[in-house]
Amino acid sequence: MSRQDSQQLAHTNGYALLSHRIMARISGPGTDKFVQGQFTQHVDEVTSDQSLRAAACTPKGRAYCLTRLVRDGEDLLLDLDASQAESTVSHLKKYLMLFRGTTMETLSAARIIGLIGEAAAASVAGDSAHSLTQPGQTLKVGDSHLIRIENTADNTARYEWWQPTGEHSVPEDAPEIDVEKWQISSIAAGVPWLTEASQEAYVPQMLNLQHLQGVHFKKGCYTGQEVIARMHFLGQLKKSLYRLSFNNTQQPPAVGSKLLADGKNVGEVVNALLTGEHEGQMLAVMRHDASAKVLAIDGMEGAKIQLEQLPYAVPEQQPSDT
Structure with a gap:
């Protein structure tokens, strides 16, 4: 990132509709056991107060999915790249068949909003947003989840606002930014994402x-x-x-x-x-x-x-x- 662009990002306060990400819900009696057997994260540490990243990998340890796990009542939510969601869900359902009564479905009405800047988070959750100081910390906002994620290299705060029902409005006091600017902030935070070209390429x-x-x-x-x-x-x-x-x-x-x-x-x-x-x-x-x-x-x-x-x-x- 150029010095000028870095300075601009540091002063950015805005939100991005992350339309390139799709939310999915895993529910049923086998939810935790299924996730425990397929993802790199310990499911017991995903709580109502803490969301964590995870990967799903091939038997050779190569990641085909990078995601985040969010606890929503007894269920678990995760996000998938839109271009890979269908194939990823189809693959995971092969293992899900072992867990009677447990389902995994994409949520067509759900949306994830990326937030840059503490002011943008405050526009969603008020002063309570300031309690989120470390990556992974999660705050319930009605039926949605506000998650603090990694800062950029210039210490710009970033968040994700998960809306399983998609019923919440966008932040009222923050301008909209495009997805590419959000992805630039992810690169500046050292957070990668997979594409078709990089699936199953890396441990x-x-x-x-x-x-x-x-x-x-x-x-x-x-x-x-x-x-x-x-x-x-x-x-x-x-x-x-x-x-x-x-x-x-x-x-x-x-x-x-x-x-x-x-x-x-x-x-x-x-x-x-x-x-x-x-x-x-x-x-x-x-x-x-x-x-x-x-x-x-x-x-x-x-x-x-x-x-x-x-x-x-x-x-x-x-x-x-x-």
Whole structure:
């Protein structure tokens, strides 16, 4: 993100209708057991006061879904990328068949609204919004849920307002912003999202999900757990998510574009957007031993790349003493 764009985001107060996300509800007697067996998060820690991120993975530990879990009474809500929702629900229902009386359905009337700035959150929940100070903290607003999520690198506050029935109005005292600006704030917060091109490409730790309240390493067995746990406990993580800025280009690199160092492939672009004229910001999974090298984007000669700081610590990216 350019310095000018970063400053603009820091002073943004607004909301975005996240039409690219679809909400789904899991309900019935087997809800918690089903989620416990398919997602990287410990379901007992998803409460009325705390929402947590999670991933659903293949048996090889590769994430095909990044989501958030929200407790709604006895049910669990989760969000899905609209372009992948049908296939994701269809896949998960294969496991759901084992739990009699438990259902998973998308909610056509539901909506998720992204909020940038504390004033936007206050327009939804009044002074009570100020009680949300840490990522994952959740406040019930009628039949909806206001969730504090990760700040951007310049410490701009962000929230999500989940409306299962979609009956609430939009924030009255905040201007509307477009989805792309919201996604720029996600990149600035170091929070990735999957696309068709990146599904099943990465183990959750490669996407820093363990530092985004998305992986519980002490829970019981779930699909993909063996690979995920082994990578964690044996210290086998050799690459992870970095935030980078780029300039001198008229378009962002495509998802999956290779990052090069000394002419060798050292990583891939996960998300990238323009933040100004000829410049932008991206998230990329990259080898730790390449972070100090001069980087280039394959097929984009002339584009310049600079490493940017993430707003959270990633100890695995620090140089080893040995």
